[in-house]
Amino acid sequence: MSKYQESFETKGQFFLLRNAEENDAQKMFEFMRHVDSETTFLAREPGEFEASFSLESEAALLKSWSAGEDKLFLVAETKSGEIAATCGCTRNIGRRRTRHLAEIAISVRQDFWRMGLGRRLFQIQFDWCRQKEIEKLCLTVDTENLRALGLYLSLGFVVEGTLKQQAKMPDGSYRDLYTMGKFFR
């Protein structure tokens, strides 16, 4: 697919919003280490990312995403070259009945929250969805993740249902998730 690139200025800081590339693999490890230890609202425990990927396999994955037509994986890069946020949107491929669907996921590093990065990355993904004639965008979110819920509701997502005890935490407690959808037609 053609490459996306945008300079984004917010609250006196500059970010480059762009497709992730093969040579971002090392930076992705650093980003994942950060975000997985900052929040319990992502799907992984700290250390799980590093345990399931090598630098080589991560680089291969980023390369295939960047070359493919069915996924847009964006990063927000700081002026000093660190990754501040990632946002991936994946089209449902395979069966014809579900090709109108896509899934989206986002993480922003805590020191860059509330700067509008989440909102801007979603807006870029919405444009991509429209271009790909995707009709419905889906996500899941912890029912206690009020920050993310506020963002998603303000962007036109609706709560479609609750997945009970969908995540089990290390202390044995459970988390419920909302499934949310945004309809483009």
Ligand SMILES: CC(C)(COP(=O)(O)OP(=O)(O)OC[C@H]1O[C@@H](n2cnc3c(N)ncnc32)[C@H](O)[C@@H]1OP(=O)(O)O)[C@@H](O)C(=O)NCCC(=O)NCCS
């Ligand atoms: C949720 C997350 C993606 C938001 O990203 P962000 O870049 O901080 O979001 P933005 O600055 O673009 O937008 C913030 C919007 O969210 C909402 N929001 C922010 N904080 C909020 C809060 N405490 N309560 C309610 N709504 C809140 C508001 O609508 C706000 O919009 P506004 O400031 O323009 O009025 C980010 O906090 C994050 O990555 N958190 C950790 C990982 C995570 O939870 N990922 C989502 C998993 S489903």
